[in-house]
Amino acid sequence: MSKTAPTAPATAPRAYALDALRGFAILAMLLSGQEPFGHLALPAWMYHAQEPPPDHEWLGHLPGITWVDLVFPFFLFCMGAAFPLALSRRMDQGVAPWRLGLFILERGFLLGFFALYVQAIRPFTLSNHPTTGTWLLALLGFFLLFPVLTRLPDAWAPSTRWLIRGGGWAGAVLFLGLAHYPDGSGFLLRRSDIIIVVLTNMAVFGSLIWMLTRHSLVPRLGVLGIVFALRMSNMPVPLGGWVTDLWKFSPAPWIYQLYYLQYLCIVIPGTIAGDLILAWIRTGTAQVTAPMARSKWSTGHYLAITGVMFGLVLVLLAGLETRVPTTLTSTTPGVFLLGEQTYLRPWLLPATLLAFGLCGFGAWLLRAPVTYTERLYQLLFRWGTYWLVLGLVLEPYEGGIRKDRATMSYYFVTAGLAHCVLIGFSILIDRFQRRRWLQLLIDNGQNPMIAYAGINNFITPVLALTLLLGWTGEHATTPWLGFLRGLTITLLMAVTVSFLTRRKIYWRT
Numbered sequence: 001m002s003k004t005a006p007t008a009p010a011t012a013p014r015a016y017a018l019d020a021l022r023g024f025a026i027l028a029m030l031l032s033g034q035e036p037f038g039h040l041a042l043p044a045w046m047y048h049a050q051e052p053p054p055d056h057e058w059l060g061h062l063p064g065i066t067w068v069d070l071v072f073p074f075f076l077f078c079m080g081a082a083f084p085l086a087l088s089r090r091m092d093q094g095v096a097p098w099r100l101g102l103f104i105l106e107r108g109f110l111l112g113f114f115a116l117y118v119q120a121i122r123p124f125t126l127s128n129h130p131t132t133g134t135w136l137l138a139l140l141g142f143f144l145l146f147p148v149l150t151r152l153p154d155a156w157a158p159s160t161r162w163l164i165r166g167g168g169w170a171g172a173v174l175f176l177g178l179a180h181y182p183d184g185s186g187f188l189l190r191r192s193d194i195i196i197v198v199l200t201n202m203a204v205f206g207s208l209i210w211m212l213t214r215h216s217l218v219p220r221l222g223v224l225g226i227v228f229a230l231r232m233s234n235m236p237v238p239l240g241g242w243v244t245d246l247w248k249f250s251p252a253p254w255i256y257q258l259y260y261l262q263y264l265c266i267v268i269p270g271t272i273a274g275d276l277i278l279a280w281i282r283t284g285t286a287q288v289t290a291p292m293a294r295s296k297w298s299t300g301h302y303l304a305i306t307g308v309m310f311g312l313v314l315v316l317l318a319g320l321e322t323r324v325p326t327t328l329t330s331t332t333p334g335v336f337l338l339g340e341q342t343y344l345r346p347w348l349l350p351a352t353l354l355a356f357g358l359c360g361f362g363a364w365l366l367r368a369p370v371t372y373t374e375r376l377y378q379l380l381f382r383w384g385t386y387w388l389v390l391g392l393v394l395e396p397y398e399g400g401i402r403k404d405r406a407t408m409s410y411y412f413v414t415a416g417l418a419h420c421v422l423i424g425f426s427i428l429i430d431r432f433q434r435r436r437w438l439q440l441l442i443d444n445g446q447n448p449m450i451a452y453a454g455i456n457n458f459i460t461p462v463l464a465l466t467l468l469l470g471w472t473g474e475h476a477t478t479p480w481l482g483f484l485r486g487l488t489i490t491l492l493m494a495v496t497v498s499f500l501t502r503r504k505i506y507w508r509t
Contacts, residue, residue, distance in 0.1 A: 017426035023445030036482030063400025064321035073414035080270020115196035142457035265411035319351020384419025
């Protein structure tokens with residue numbers, strides 16, 4: 001570390017890079033859901049590694065991850081990193097701990113409702129063969145979310161806010177009560193969006209863990225260790241006893257299972273990153289008038305750091321996922337069976353060694369920081385390297401890294417890669433002043449739930465009602481034309497969310 005004390009930024013910094021990473025995660029998640037399947041399938045690296053084309057059947061023994069497998073953990077990481085920023089702001093405003101606890105539970109309630117509602121209003125949930133009426137119902141369900149979730153201006157009279165909010169809730173409950181589904185059922189608690197259910201658990205338990213351990217990192221890492229032990233005792237094969245009984249017990253299976261808490265292995269590393277970002281923001285705000293020290297790192301130096309950050313992602317995606325046919329038997333170490341063909345991962349060891357080398361090179365590039373931002377990058381990369389190395393060392397455990405069913409390696413590798421992409425985005429925004437390049441990601445990262453609900457309940461119905469959905473489907477006659485169609489739908493959603501965000505229309509989940 002440099003003997004020169006880092007100097008604060010000249011202006012109060014904002015964590016736009018965290019918004020950009022969240023926006024990247026949500027838009028990539030939407031894009032993955034719009035990719036063509038069946039006879040128009042893209043290459044295997046364009047889908048979940050455990051659901052390869054052409055059949056897209058789940059193959060739980062298949063090791064590897066693709067870019068599609070990064071989007072959910074990146075979003076979880078951003079959620080964890082946001083806890084210190086959001087909750088400390090309320091603490092600074094003098095909010096009592098018990099009120100903060102109620103706020104966390106309220107947020108969990110809203111996300112739990114969102115998990116039930118967003119699944120119930122989807123067009124292809126309402127009907128196997130949507131008609132004009134189905135599309136209109138889907139649009140109605142989407143627009144009812146605005147009075148329920150939109151952050152209404154404080155300047156409005158309380159009675160006005162209550163009237164709008166109450167009307168939205170009444171409409172949403174009425175929708176759920178009257179809706180009927182292809183199997184003849186009505187509203188069911190088990191009909192929910194599993195992604196949002198997991199986020200609900202992480203929002204509640206992750207927030208509470210950070211609030212209780214905000215002054216000491218050791219207890220937080222202790223909680224992580226306990227979650228690790230619970231997970232190791234039950235997956236891939238339960239060992240039995242009271243730990244397994246606890247793992248399987250749930251008073252409300254539709255919203256809570258102890259199984260979901262293993263995602264804290266991504267969220268807790270995110271909270272540590274959030275603590276670092278919070279300290280960076282507070283230092284810059286407190287010393288906003290301090291002169292900015294001239295960085296000793298040149299433009300080329302920063303470009304090299306950026307290259308290392310994104311290079312780590314590319315190297316590990318290629319090395320962990322690449323599979324080639326082999327004549328070796330499936331009993332040979334490193335060889336696995338897929339159908340009647342055995343496969344080998346020849347790039348696994350070279351990619352792992354190269355990743356270790358890039359971690360060392362990155363640590364060397366980030367030595368001797370002068371500014372507070374440079375110090376932030378150094379600390380973020382140290383933690384990211386730790387999680388990454390931990391995940392790579394665990395890679396052989398459970399038969400190789402996998403998202404489904406998720407392995408311990410998957411949690412820590414993706415947490416480490418999230419640190420790298422966060423640093424890369426921050427350099428583009430804060431060092432090279434290219435925020436406009438990532439503005440679309442930032443806008444969507446600040447309003448992710450509108451994007452998540454709107455892709456199925458706004459963009460798709462509008463395209464269907466204008467006959468553009470069918471027309472584009474008829475002309476998507478090749479895999480990459482099908483991808484272009486999905487990319488266009490995703491970009492339409494992204495632009496819509498950006499429009500709403502710039503007019504300060506936010507959903508408060």
